[in-house]
Amino acid sequence: MLIQGKTGETMKYWRRALLLLLLTAITIGTRAQYNTQRLIITGRSAMYYQDYVLAIQYFNQAIAAKPYLYDPWYYRAIAKYYLEDYSGSEKDCSEALDRNPFVTDIYELRAVCRANLKEYDGAITDYTRALKEKPNNRDAWYNRVLCRIQKKDYDTALFELDTISSHWKDFAKAYFIKTEVLLQQKDTVKALNSLSKCLELDPYDGDAWTMKSYLSLSMHEWKQADEELSKAIHYKPLVVNNYINRALARYKIKNLRGAMADYDKAIDLDPNNFIGHYNRGLLRQEVGDDNRAIDDFDFVLRLEPDNIMALYNRALLLEQTGNLRGAIRDYTKVLKRFPNFWTGLQYRANCYRRLGMTKQAELDEFKILKAQLDKRNGIQRRWKRGTADKIRKKSDEDLEKYNQLVIADEDADKLKNEYKNEYRGKVQDRKVDVEYQPMYMLSYLKYDNGVQSYDAFDQQVDDLNRKSGGARKIFVTCNPKALTAKASNVYFNVIDSLTGRVDVSKTNVENGIILLQRAVAYCVIQNYDDALDDLNTYMHIDSLSSLAYWQRGVVKYMANEFKNNEGLGNELKNASIVGDFTEAIRLNPNNAYLYYNRGNVYAGQKQYGKAIADYDKAVEIDRRLAEAYFNRGLVKIYSSHREEGIRDLSKAGELGLYNAYSVLKKYSK
Numbered sequence: 001m002l003i004q005g006k007t008g009e010t011m012k013y014w015r016r017a018l019l020l021l022l023l024t025a026i027t028i029g030t031r032a033q034y035n036t037q038r039l040i041i042t043g044r045s046a047m048y049y050q051d052y053v054l055a056i057q058y059f060n061q062a063i064a065a066k067p068y069l070y071d072p073w074y075y076r077a078i079a080k081y082y083l084e085d086y087s088g089s090e091k092d093c094s095e096a097l098d099r100n101p102f103v104t105d106i107y108e109l110r111a112v113c114r115a116n117l118k119e120y121d122g123a124i125t126d127y128t129r130a131l132k133e134k135p136n137n138r139d140a141w142y143n144r145v146l147c148r149i150q151k152k153d154y155d156t157a158l159f160e161l162d163t164i165s166s167h168w169k170d171f172a173k174a175y176f177i178k179t180e181v182l183l184q185q186k187d188t189v190k191a192l193n194s195l196s197k198c199l200e201l202d203p204y205d206g207d208a209w210t211m212k213s214y215l216s217l218s219m220h221e222w223k224q225a226d227e228e229l230s231k232a233i234h235y236k237p238l239v240v241n242n243y244i245n246r247a248l249a250r251y252k253i254k255n256l257r258g259a260m261a262d263y264d265k266a267i268d269l270d271p272n273n274f275i276g277h278y279n280r281g282l283l284r285q286e287v288g289d290d291n292r293a294i295d296d297f298d299f300v301l302r303l304e305p306d307n308i309m310a311l312y313n314r315a316l317l318l319e320q321t322g323n324l325r326g327a328i329r330d331y332t333k334v335l336k337r338f339p340n341f342w343t344g345l346q347y348r349a350n351c352y353r354r355l356g357m358t359k360q361a362e363l364d365e366f367k368i369l370k371a372q373l374d375k376r377n378g379i380q381r382r383w384k385r386g387t388a389d390k391i392r393k394k395s396d397e398d399l400e401k402y403n404q405l406v407i408a409d410e411d412a413d414k415l416k417n418e419y420k421n422e423y424r425g426k427v428q429d430r431k432v433d434v435e436y437q438p439m440y441m442l443s444y445l446k447y448d449n450g451v452q453s454y455d456a457f458d459q460q461v462d463d464l465n466r467k468s469g470g471a472r473k474i475f476v477t478c479n480p481k482a483l484t485a486k487a488s489n490v491y492f493n494v495i496d497s498l499t500g501r502v503d504v505s506k507t508n509v510e511n512g513i514i515l516l517q518r519a520v521a522y523c524v525i526q527n528y529d530d531a532l533d534d535l536n537t538y539m540h541i542d543s544l545s546s547l548a549y550w551q552r553g554v555v556k557y558m559a560n561e562f563k564n565n566e567g568l569g570n571e572l573k574n575a576s577i578v579g580d581f582t583e584a585i586r587l588n589p590n591n592a593y594l595y596y597n598r599g600n601v602y603a604g605q606k607q608y609g610k611a612i613a614d615y616d617k618a619v620e621i622d623r624r625l626a627e628a629y630f631n632r633g634l635v636k637i638y639s640s641h642r643e644e645g646i647r648d649l650s651k652a653g654e655l656g657l658y659n660a661y662s663v664l665k666k667y668s669k
Contacts, residue, residue: 070099172202206236546587553580
């Protein structure tokens with residue numbers, strides 16, 4: 001019995017040990033899974049805030065831990081796509097599909113990458129696979145058609161465009177692309193009908209008006225082209241070629257003042273625009289503004305020192321203005337390239353004679369005489385005034401066309417069908433029109449929001465930095481820039497260093513400061529879950545820290561915004577975020593950034609009255625807080641106080657937040 005008893009105890013001991021071992025294994029496995037998922041979620045959060053390099057760092061860690069999971073490969077592919085690493089993104093998509101071939105969005109993303117890599121067959125295959133699962137995916141249909149156009153498979157493209165138009169009758173872009181295909185097939189009548197349908201469905205499409213203007217230009221319908229380009233410019237005012245082409249149309253209808261204004265505008269938008277400077281030089285030459293015409297040709301020749309046409313035109317202008325030596329220099333360069341250009345020889349001879357250089361003049365005149373006697377060399381026809389009504393390609397070096405306006409080679413070849421293919425893929429659903437300026441927060445990154453004259457400062461943050469001794473300095477910042485791979489590694493190392501200090505800290509006060517510093521570091525690398533853990537722990541040590549409530553409110557807000565967008569559930573309540581900012585304000589009532597942040601929460605909830613009240617308080621404390629004026633301007637516009645909102649946007653721009661002007665322009669119409 002005794003032996004049996006010992007045996008029973010031994011068996012119980014081993015059962016408990018085995019159970020403990022199993023529980024430990026399960027716990028370790030669960031923790032590993034939890035850590036991997038946290039890495040993926042943190043990477044997705046960084047990607048949501050467009051910090052793609054940092055996101056890749058997290059996905060790298062997840063892949064290293066569990067390379068058999070498909071989602072870190074897929075999300076890393078998305079991040080690489082937005083960094084325009086299409087090759088790397090395509091490879092990651094393939095890795096993800098090897099692990100899970102049933103996720104339709106991955107096929108679509110890989111198709112987008114392959115299209116950008118000009119691997120159109122592979123892209124078409126992927127879009128076809130995606131459409132088997134989601135036959136109503138309009139973007140996939142649209143992009144597959146673009147790929148077929150690139151392969152010049154026009155018949156199939158037209159068939160699929162008809163399918164798109166029958167399913168989505170109001171999709172104007174389908175008719176726009178159909179116009180492109182019909183023009184490639186030289187069917188101008190059907191192309192015009194298709195383009196008319198496009199503009200009927202969407203009369204605000206600047207690209208469609210541009211295409212229509214190209215058709216008018218190709219048919220020499222200058223007045224109509226002028227009107228169509230005016231509409232294109234109204235809807236897309238920053239497209240340089242539209243001004244260049246409208247200037248051509250206006251020149252043809254004798255609106256020289258309008259043409260000059262268009263060349264001026266084109267050069268304002270693109271100071272190095274060759275055609276703008278060249279054609280403006282010709283126009284100035286025609287109206288007798290010789291000196292400024294020379295300035296334009298000087299610029300052209302700085303861009304292209306050997307441009308024969310510009311050299312010849314400048315030579316004529318220099319001769320006209322009395323700079324005979326400069327004219328001889330330019331004529332000589334032209335004649336070196338075209339030694340049988342007898343008109344150029346005659347003009348150079350005239351310049352020599354005016355300078356009293358008789359010997360050189362006679363040499364040029366002898367060459368001309370010899371040519372006239374030698375019929376085998378022919379006689380160069382003189383330029384006739386009638387040629388001034390024509391246009392030439394940029395690469396055309398026929399010197400008889402020296403005074404013709406220039407169009408780009410690609411425009412001359414594709415005047416009827418210019419279209420820039422744009423591949424669109426469902427790789428991120430975050431779509432906004434005008435965004436509020438973001439939260440102010442504690443960070444190791446300095447304030448850098450384009451406002452050069454502003455120094456974001458808070459006394460409590462300054463006090464914390466003094467208490468921290470030689471530790472890394474904390475700043476107040478707004479909209480910090482995305483990290484490079486090197487910079488993100490620096491902050492990962494900072495976190496490791498701070499973690500080591502937590503383990504050996506001797507007092508709660510010291511430990512608390514380290515936890516706050518580490519929370520700030522976690523925020524820099526957008527690891528909001530770990531930042532929240534550290535802030536909660538710190539607040540058990542110091543429950544009266546305004547900085548902790550401030551940063552925790554920001555962390556909750558950032559995490560909440562991401563989770564709402566991604567549909568991940570477990571969303572933090574806005575009331576909790578407002579509560580943190582309210583408590584921070586109670587502890588530090590003269591901090592403008594706290595009112596501003598709480599105003600942002602209210603603005604997001606469309607509680608515009610409360611938001612305006614908080615922004616009012618923020619600018620009362622700090623009259624230079626440009627972001628508060630910007631956000632208050634938007635809130636006032638959204639709450640039907642447009643004039644007041646426009647004034648606030650104007651003030652934000654005046655303070656240096658220059659993107660306020662583009663928003664102001666939008667709402668001033």
